[in-house]
Amino acid sequence: PNYGTFVFELYRYLNYHETDSAVVGKYLVKRSDDPYTFQSNLIEDKNIDNQLNKSGLLSYLYFENGEIKIDKISPKNRFGKFIDDDTKFKSMSVGKTMVSYVVGHAICEGYIESVDSKVNDWPLVENTLYHNQKLIDLLNFRAGDQKYTWDYFFINPKRFKNNEGRNIETLLNAEFKSSKKAKAKFNYSSFLANLLLNYVVFKTDENFEKLLEKIFKEKVKIENEVFFSKVGRLKLQGNADNIFYATRYDYLRIAKAMLDDWQNDTCVGKYLKTIFENRISKDNDKKRQRGDRTQWNFARGYAGQFQTHYKGISKKRPVMGMHGRGGQQIVIDFERSRIVVTNAIYEDYNYKKIVYDPIKKGK
Numbered sequence: 062p063n064y065g066t067f068v069f070e071l072y073r074y075l076n077y078h079e080t081d082s083a084v085v086g087k088y089l090v091k092r093s094d095d096p097y098t099f100q101s102n103l104i105e106d107k108n109i110d111n112q113l114n115k116s117g118l119l120s121y122l123y124f125e126n127g128e129i130k131i132d133k134i135s136p137k138n139r140f141g142k143f144i145d146d147d148t149k150f151k152s153m154s155v156g157k158t159m160v161s162y163v164v165g166h167a168i169c170e171g172y173i174e175s176v177d178s179k180v181n182d183w184p185l186v187e188n189t190l191y192h193n194q195k196l197i198d199l200l201n202f203r204a205g206d207q208k209y210t211w212d213y214f215f216i217n218p219k220r221f222k223n224n225e226g227r228n229i230e231t232l233l234n235a236e237f238k239s240s241k242k243a244k245a246k247f248n249y250s251s252f253l254a255n256l257l258l259n260y261v262v263f264k265t266d267e268n269f270e271k272l273l274e275k276i277f278k279e280k281v282k283i284e285n286e287v288f289f290s291k292v293g294r295l296k297l298q299g300n301a302d303n304i305f306y307a308t309r310y311d312y313l314r315i316a317k318a319m320l321d322d323w324q325n326d327t328c329v330g331k332y333l334k335t336i337f338e339n340r341i342s343k344d345n346d347k348k349r350q351r352g353d354r355t356q357w358n359f360a361r362g363y364a365g366q367f368q369t370h371y372k373g374i375s376k377k378r379p380v381m382g383m384h385g386r387g388g389q390q391i392v393i394d395f396e397r398s399r400i401v402v403t404n405a406i407y408e409d410y411n412y413k414k415i416v417y418d419p420i421k422k423g424k
Contacts, residue, residue: 083226086291096284117407152305153385161366165332205242213251229299259299336365
């Protein structure tokens with residue numbers, strides 16, 4: 062794409078929540094009264110500068126051992142005139158991992174028993190293939206729903222081509238009524254991420270917003286508001302959408318909270334370790350093969366809405382990542398205390414040089 066196309070797409074990307082008629086509101090969390098303050102010990106990196114000057118990369122943050130070591134944003138002659146540190150970036154599929162983090166907290170707060178609990182108490186999924194399935198299988202995209210949905214599309218749709226902009230109850234009634242589970246295998250699904258988020262809404266009921274506040278405001282200590290989108294007026298119809306918005310630094314704050322959970326072996330840290338231990342292979346997902354410069358192809362495993370099992374890195378080493386369309390990345394090395402966060406409008410930057418190598422080798 063040329064520069065004009067980039068700018069047009071960036072406008073849509075930043076203003077999606079205001080311009081898309083399907084989005085009717087927000088599950089919003091206000092800023093913390095005491096936002097977490099990062100320590101910085103900055104170094105220069107010509108690879109990052111080069112990518113910012115020629116690609117769709119908007120922002121780059123590298124965190125290691127308690128400090129931000131690289132902190133870069135697109136220059137003014139590229140996209141820097143349109144964004145700043147208060148700009149909220151659309152998560153794309155990074156929002157799926159935000160859903161998983163919320164699920165972990167719902168378990169630790171006692172709303173859900175464990176990742177082995179069965180989804181058999183939610184009226185919306187009765188008479189569908191999702192009824193009575195284990196939560197861990199839904200988190201790992203092993204629901205046996207590959208005959209009905211893939212990515213955000215429906216296979217042989219009865220009424221809707223995709224799952225965007227509609228509540229869970231409507232989509233279940235239209236596309237999954239009397240559906241039957243097939244053989245369980247990895248099947249990437251935006252619909253399933255939304256199903257999981259709305260199961261948490263169902264289990265927490267009037268306390269859902271309080272749970273989000275406890276996670277992001279009190280624990281993560283965000284500096285700016287964050288939110289999930291709403292795609293319908295009624296909560297119990299399943300109106301929560303996994304599209305998430307946060308600033309570049311707040312994405313890093315969330316990743317650091319995950320790192321702290323893991324290293325301090327909190328209840329949520331135990332949840333993260335459990336889904337890592339229950340990770341599965343993505344080898345059957347041939348539709349997603351797009352070349353070696355994306356995280357999707359480097360990460361050959363999947364763990365509860367996280368990418369994992371990276372080529373060239375030991376399976377036992379806990380490196381877990383998030384990947385969203387257009388080049389949104391958050392990758393965490395829980396063992397070596399490294400985090401990379403990128404926001405982008407197009408995934409044409411060198412993933413290996415600026416994301417994979419720093420995680421694998423450090424700076």
